[in-house]
Amino acid sequence: MMEALQDVRGMAAPIRVGTRPADSEKITVNLGYVDLGHVDLLVSEGAYANRSDFIRTAVRNQIERHADITRQSVARKAVEIGLRHYGRAELEAARTAGTTLDIRVLGLAVIAADVSPDLARATIASLEVLGSLQASPAVRQALADRLR
Known part of the structure; x- marks a missing residue:
């Protein structure tokens, strides 16, 4: 929901009521x-x-x-661009397979709310997000030493 206030110049200054949209920060x-x-x-x-x-x-x-710099960097590194969601099922499958994930996202990385801190630590070896990371405070804390 958007409402408008008048700023000091009399111009409309939009304010957001409620949560921010998922596609912006x-x-x-x-x-x-x-x-x-x-x-x-x-x-x-x-x-x-x-x-x-x-x-x-x-x-x-x-x-x-600077698009060339971005293209060159993405070509050098395995980076996922856009929105990447990591759910409990995916992380449990990695744990069952005995593998860990090196996560690199340019955009928005989301670790699902039902992912426990223990599961995140057991399955995520490293985490680099150029943009925004959405995860519970407990998962963020569990992965703090793995964030780049």
Whole structure:
């Protein structure tokens, strides 16, 4: 659910009520006053809907600009791109087979809520997430020494 508040310039500033969507992560960006002024000028001139729209566009442009670096890195390393879900059944199968997982995800890695800390420690040898990791606090703590 979205509601709007008026910011100090009288412009609508959206606020989120409830949980964040699963396809995004909120971050904080510190900008100098001059850079922020430029962003606000572009918003007031209608070039962007709001500050967030400007920042998302700038991030996407930089990702596109450096796409070759991403492709080369993915080619060198076994990295899964996008959303990767690790469920209890998959981890139990790895434990039964006597194997461990080296997890590398660019995007969102989710370790299911029904995965116990003991199962995670027994089956996940290493965990590298470029993006966001969703796991219970207990599983995060159990894997703390394996996070890169």
